[in-house]
Amino acid sequence: MDLLKDLPAKSVDMIFGDPDYNVGINYNGKTYTKKFNDYIDWYIDLATECMRVLKDRGNAFMMNYPKQNSHLRVKYLDEHFPHISEYVWVYNTNVGHSPRRFTTAHRSILHIRKSKENKFYKKQVAQPYKNPTDKRIQQNLKNGSLGRMPYSWMEYNLVKNVSKEKTMHACQIPQQLFELLLKSSTKKGDTCLVLFGGSGSEIEVCAKLERNFITAELHPTYIELMKSRLENGAIPSKYKLKAKA
Amino acid sequence: MDLLKDLPAKSVDMIFGDPDYNVGINYNGKTYTKKFNDYIDWYIDLATECMRVLKDRGNAFMMNYPKQNSHLRVKYLDEHFPHISEYVWVYNTNVGHSPRRFTTAHRSILHIRKSKENKFYKKQVAQPYKNPTDKRIQQNLKNGSLGRMPYSWMEYNLVKNVSKEKTMHACQIPQQLFELLLKSSTKKGDTCLVLFGGSGSEIEVCAKLERNFITAELHPTYIELMKSRLENGAIPSKYKLKAKA
DNA sequence: GGCCTTGTTGAATCTCCAA
DNA sequence: ATTGGAGATTCAACAAGGC
Numbered sequence: 001m002d003l004l005k006d007l008p009a010k011s012v013d014m015i016f017g018d019p020d021y022n023v024g025i026n027y028n029g030k031t032y033t034k035k036f037n038d039y040i041d042w043y044i045d046l047a048t049e050c051m052r053v054l055k056d057r058g059n060a061f062m063m064n065y066p067k068q069n070s071h072l073r074v075k076y077l078d079e080h081f082p083h084i085s086e087y088v089w090v091y092n093t094n095v096g097h098s099p100r101r102f103t104t105a106h107r108s109i110l111h112i113r114k115s116k117e118n119k120f121y122k123k124q125v126a127q128p129y130k131n132p133t134d135k136r137i138q139q140n141l142k143n144g145s146l147g148r149m150p151y152s153w154m155e156y157n158l159v160k161n162v163s164k165e166k167t168m169h170a171c172q173i174p175q176q177l178f179e180l181l182l183k184s185s186t187k188k189g190d191t192c193l194v195l196f197g198g199s200g201s202e203i204e205v206c207a208k209l210e211r212n213f214i215t216a217e218l219h220p221t222y223i224e225l226m227k228s229r230l231e232n233g234a235i236p237s238k239y240k241l242k243a244k245a
Numbered sequence: 246m247d248l249l250k251d252l253p254a255k256s257v258d259m260i261f262g263d264p265d266y267n268v269g270i271n272y273n274g275k276t277y278t279k280k281f282n283d284y285i286d287w288y289i290d291l292a293t294e295c296m297r298v299l300k301d302r303g304n305a306f307m308m309n310y311p312k313q314n315s316h317l318r319v320k321y322l323d324e325h326f327p328h329i330s331e332y333v334w335v336y337n338t339n340v341g342h343s344p345r346r347f348t349t350a351h352r353s354i355l356h357i358r359k360s361k362e363n364k365f366y367k368k369q370v371a372q373p374y375k376n377p378t379d380k381r382i383q384q385n386l387k388n389g390s391l392g393r394m395p396y397s398w399m400e401y402n403l404v405k406n407v408s409k410e411k412t413m414h415a416c417q418i419p420q421q422l423f424e425l426l427l428k429s430s431t432k433k434g435d436t437c438l439v440l441f442g443g444s445g446s447e448i449e450v451c452a453k454l455e456r457n458f459i460t461a462e463l464h465p466t467y468i469e470l471m472k473s474r475l476e477n478g479a480i481p482s483k484y485k486l487k488a489k490a
Numbered sequence: 491g492g493c494c495t496t497g498t499t500g501a502a503t504c505t506c507c508a509a
Numbered sequence: 510a511t512t513g514g515a516g517a518t519t520c521a522a523c524a525a526g527g528c
Contacts (some may be wrong), residue, residue, distance in 0.1 A: 021501055037516035064355075065501080066331040067323070070315035078312070082274075085346045086311035086353075088333050090398040097394045098500020100365040101356060102429075104502070105396035111346060111374045112412060120345040130337060132421075149342045151350035153335040153398075157523075158500090171501040184347075263513060380495065382521070447520065 004195075005217045012113070012214065013190040015050050015060040016181060016202060018173055019043065021068060022150045036116075043068065044076045046195070051081070051112065053193065059185035060112040063173070064085045065091070069108040084114040088153045089177055109181075124183040125150055150180065178202045179209070186211050248461045249440075258364070258435040259460065260295050260305040261447060263418055264288065266313060286314065289321045291440070296326070296357065298438065302364045302429035304342040305357040308334070308418070314353040328358040333398045336421055354426075370395055399425065416443075423447045424454070431456050440469045455460060 007127060013014045022039040034042065047062060054060050061067065069086070077084055087109040097103050126147035129137045159172040178201070188210045197215035206213040274467040292307060299305050314331070322329055332354040344350050360447065371392030374382050401419040423446070431437060433455045439447045442460035451458040 009257075025499055036311045058454055058520075067329075068320070070318050070331075073312070073315050074319035078316075083346075084312070085349070086315075087347055087397065088335070088351055090333070090335065090396075093396065093500085093502075094523080095500045096504090097520070098503055099356070099367050100361065100363055102395050102397045104330070106333055106398045107501090116345065118345055122344050128489075150347050151335070151338065152347045153333065231519060242414070378494075379521080385520085 003044075003214075004053065004083070007053045007193075007214070009052050010055045011053050011132060011191070012193045013055055013058045014182065014185045014211075015054055015058070015193045016178060016193070017046070017050065017060070017062040017195040018198070019046065019064065019196055021065050023065075028094070040071045040075065041067070042071050047072060047076060047112075051114070052196070054114060056114050057117055058114065059118055059120065060110075060243070061181050063107055064109045065104070066108045068107075069110050073110060077110065077112060081112050081114065082118055083151065085111040087111060087179075089173075090153055090155050091158050093158065119185065121184060121187065123148060123178055150184070154180065172199055175201050175205050179192055179205050182206065182211060247288060248459075249291075249298065251284060252298045252459070253395040256298055256436070257438045258300055258303045259430045259456075260299055260303070260438045260440065261290070261423060262295065262305070262307045262440040263443070264291065264307075264309065264441055266310050268310070275425060282308075285313070285316045285320065288317050290382050292317060292321060292357075295440070296359070299359060300424050301359050302362055304361065304363055304365065304438070306426050306430075307355045307357070308352055310349070311351075311353045314355050318324065322355065322357060326357050326359065328361055328363070330397065333358060334418075335398055335400050336403050338403065348486075364430065366432065367394055368431060370425055389413045395425065395429075417446055420446050424450050427451065 020184060022034055022036070028112075047060075050062075052058055062072065064072070073084065073086075089108045089109060090106040093103060093105045095103075123146060126145070127150050128143075128147050130148070131137060132141070154177065156174040156177050159174055181190060189212065191212045191214065192206055194206070194213055194215040197203055203213055203215060267281070269371040282371050288309075292305075295307075307317065309317070318329065318331075333351045334354060335351040336350060338350045368391055371390070371394050372388075372406055375393075376382060377386070399422065401422050404417040404419055427437060427450060432459065436457045436459065437451050437452070441459055442448055448458055448460060
C-alpha cells in the first residue's frame, strides 16, 4: 500500500488486483483474516489508490469472490465510475460439495474504466469461434477475422497442485486468464501494475509479452521466488521490479 | 406486488424472481442515477415481500444483471440473511459486441436462504461426471451415485428466436435453467412462487414436475398466453393460477 | 500414441470447541 | 447465545505414468 501511495497519479495503463480474499487461507505460515467490514474498508482504500494511479484511458481489473466485489462496487466504485463491467472466471472443482447449495466455482472480476474512451484492443484477444464449420464463420475467417470477442465469462482450469505451472504459492490464477486481460488492455511497452505479485506468474506473462510492470508483494519468500523465476527464465532485466519487503 | 402482499407469511417453498432489469432506456447522468436508485428501491421492496412469504427452510432465487443484484445484496440482503450464494448463468451470444469491453453474456442469480437448514435436494439435480471413464467414478455410479453436484455456474443457451420454446415474450429464460433451480429446492406438491410469469414457461415446468405454483403477471396478453398454454398442454387444472391483470 | 489407471489434494465446506 | 477460527472431512477433477 505504501508503494502504491508513492506512485504518481495517472501513471499506469493497466492494473490487475488479485488480493487475499479474506477467507483465512494459510500463506506460507501466515494468515491474514480480518472482519468483513474492515476488509471491505481496506479493499476500498486499495481501489481508491489504484484509480488514482490509473491513466484516464486505462483499465483496472479487480478479482475477488462475488460478495467482496459486490461490496466494493456498491460502496465505492459505482459512486465514482459510471463504466464498470463485471466478468466471471468459471472453473471446475473437485472440492467443497455442499449438500445445501451449489459449490462455489467462479470468481468475479470487476473491469473499471475511468472513461468511455478507454483503450481496449479487441483484436489482440480474439477467441476461436465456437462453430468454425459454419459457412458464414468461414467467410469471416477468410475476410481476415481472427475470431469472436471474448464474453463476460471465461473458463480456465484452476492451477492444480500437480501442474507444472504450480509453485509453492497457495492460490495461483491461470496465466492464460491474466494474459487475456493484459492483452486486451495494453500494447507492448505499456505499464502494468500487478497488486500482490504472489508467485510471480503474472510478472512472467508481462515479461513474455514485453509489458513493463510494477508489483508489490509483502512476503519475502515470494519475492525470492519471483526473482529466481525471472532469472532462470532468462527474462531481460530491463523490466523494473519494485518489491516491498 | 399487491398479490404478493396478500400472500400469508412463510407459505411458499421456493421463489423464482426474474423481474424487468430496468435496461434499454437511456437517461442522461443524473436522471439515470435517480432512476436506477428508484429501481433498486423497488427491487428491495419486492425482495422484502418475497422473504416474508418464504418458509423458514425455503429457497429464493433472484435473477438479474450483476449490477442490480450487487445493489440488492449489499443494500438489503446481506444485512438480513447470512446465507447467500451467488450463481451465474452463462451463455453464448452473437449480439452487442462492444469494442471497449467484453460482451455481457451472463446473469447473476442470488440464492437466498433464511437458515442453514434449508431444504435442498442434491440428488434431484445430479450432473454428469466430467470423467466418467475413471474407475473410481464408475464405482460411484455403480453404488447409486447419480453424478456430481452442480457448480455455482451453469451454461444454457439463450432461447433463440428460432427455438420451439420461443413465444412472443421478449426475454425468456431457458426452461432447463428454471428446472434445475426448481428441482434442487422442491419436491412434488411443494409450492413455487414465480414472480412475473411472463410467457408461462416456468409455469409449464412447474406443472410438468407436479409442483403447485402461484404467479403474477401484469400484462393481460401474457396471461391469456399462459392460460392457453396450460389448457392446450392438457395440464391438470388442480394447479392454482392467480393472475393480476 | 491413445487409453486406462492411479496419485494427489484442495482461495471448498463442515464441525466443533473455545472465547 | 453468538461468533470465529482451527482442524477434519470429502470426493471428483486433473496430471502423470504405465501399458
